Amino acid sequence: MARGVYIHIPFCHQICNYCDFNKVFFKNQPVDEYIEALGKEMEMTVRANPTAFEQIETIFLGGGTPTALTAMQITRLLQLVRLHIPMHNVTEFTSEANPDELTVEKLRALYNGGVNRLSMGVQSFDQSLLEKIGRTHSNEHVYETIANAKKVGFENISIDLMYGLPNQTMEQWQNTLQAAFALKLPHYSAYSLIVEPKTIFYIQYAKGKLPLPSEDLEADMYDVLMQQMEVHGLHQYEISNFAQEGFASTHNKIYWDNDEYAGFGAGAHGYLAGVRYSNVGPIKKYIETVQSGERPLIHEHKVTIAEKLEEQMFLGLRKTAGITYKEYEEKFSEHMFNRYKEIIEKLVKEGLLEQDDVGIRLTRKGRFVGNEVFQQFLLED
Numbered sequence: 001m002a003r004g005v006y007i008h009i010p011f012c013h014q015i016c017n018y019c020d021f022n023k024v025f026f027k028n029q030p031v032d033e034y035i036e037a038l039g040k041e042m043e044m045t046v047r048a049n050p051t052a053f054e055q056i057e058t059i060f061l062g063g064g065t066p067t068a069l070t071a072m073q074i075t076r077l078l079q080l081v082r083l084h085i086p087m088h089n090v091t092e093f094t095s096e097a098n099p100d101e102l103t104v105e106k107l108r109a110l111y112n113g114g115v116n117r118l119s120m121g122v123q124s125f126d127q128s129l130l131e132k133i134g135r136t137h138s139n140e141h142v143y144e145t146i147a148n149a150k151k152v153g154f155e156n157i158s159i160d161l162m163y164g165l166p167n168q169t170m171e172q173w174q175n176t177l178q179a180a181f182a183l184k185l186p187h188y189s190a191y192s193l194i195v196e197p198k199t200i201f202y203i204q205y206a207k208g209k210l211p212l213p214s215e216d217l218e219a220d221m222y223d224v225l226m227q228q229m230e231v232h233g234l235h236q237y238e239i240s241n242f243a244q245e246g247f248a249s250t251h252n253k254i255y256w257d258n259d260e261y262a263g264f265g266a267g268a269h270g271y272l273a274g275v276r277y278s279n280v281g282p283i284k285k286y287i288e289t290v291q292s293g294e295r296p297l298i299h300e301h302k303v304t305i306a307e308k309l310e311e312q313m314f315l316g317l318r319k320t321a322g323i324t325y326k327e328y329e330e331k332f333s334e335h336m337f338n339r340y341k342e343i344i345e346k347l348v349k350e351g352l353l354e355q356d357d358v359g360i361r362l363t364r365k366g367r368f369v370g371n372e373v374f375q376q377f378l379l380e381d
Helices: 031-048 071-084 104-112 127-132 139-152 170-182 200-206 215-231 250-256 283-291 305-316 325-332 337-349 364-368 370-375
Strands: 002-009 058-063 092-097 117-123 156-163 187-192 235-238 241-243 260-264 269-272 275-279 297-302 353-355 359-362
Touching: 002 071, 002 250, 002 269, 031 071, 031 260, 031 283, 058 250, 071 104, 092 250, 104 139, 117 139, 139 156, 156 170, 156 215, 170 215, 187 215, 215 235, 215 364, 235 250, 250 305, 260 275, 305 325, 305 370, 325 359, 337 353, 359 364, 364 370
Parallel strands: 002 058, 002 260, 058 092, 092 117, 117 156, 156 187
Antiparallel strands: 187 241, 235 241, 260 269, 269 275, 275 297, 353 359
């Protein structure tokens, strides 16, 4: 049974140098037709899996950039969401946003349409770094947009930050954190730069023209991040996410709990009835497929028990609370130690995991090398 819904809006007014998500420039795109196709895909999917949507807790508008849409288009999209997705259990409805696109009119359209959480892509408060990564907003856009959002009624506002950026210094990172904390928001996400294929940064990296900070400096930036979040009363509930009490993202926790969710839109991914699936990426092909009365699936994969076990471990360990023996046993009808006792004992001895009577979790040391820890839980064929 699905706990969440993800809706992909693949349109952007500006393509960021690090982004590898399915996206296109907004201009001259069939945006209105795409929105109607989203509604039809939602209708078809819910009709085919009615019981899977009875307990939807969260909805997330991602991209691309949902706020690239006009206020009228946002209103229409949210009408279709409410028409086709059962909303009686939804407590968190998030939209991603760009600070320089989120007008008061769009904020009202989102709020009146049921959105109660904003996740803004700020990334840095250093203008030179923003230009390097392809962002078009200024600090003034951020301050103005957050002030307007609060006036409209939004209380649950999060911003994304990035470190490990080209030529980024520790001083720049500390200044960005200082500016972020001055906003006194209830939630922050902070991610290190990953150079993904098919991005502008990947091309520059391949040519030796992307001067990234050293691994040691990047680790120091993460260390400062964790220290400062704690100083400012923000609890680290996942490797990259920090929140005041009651403001942890329910939607993202669905992924880390390895629970099911529906994905709608061009290039979207979902996980329903034990099947992971992805949609066709090209927008025209997506619209044509949906209009023909078919779900726009390009790939489906029935998740094996071994894959479920692996995913449970390396997704669940992203949470600072870790994985409890109880939740593991409820899903797999066996104790975690039946399969992983030696691995857990080894990682505990190395100081990367800690365990108690409740479960296991990464240590602070383990958070710096999370991917190396996760790989230990991959199973043999």
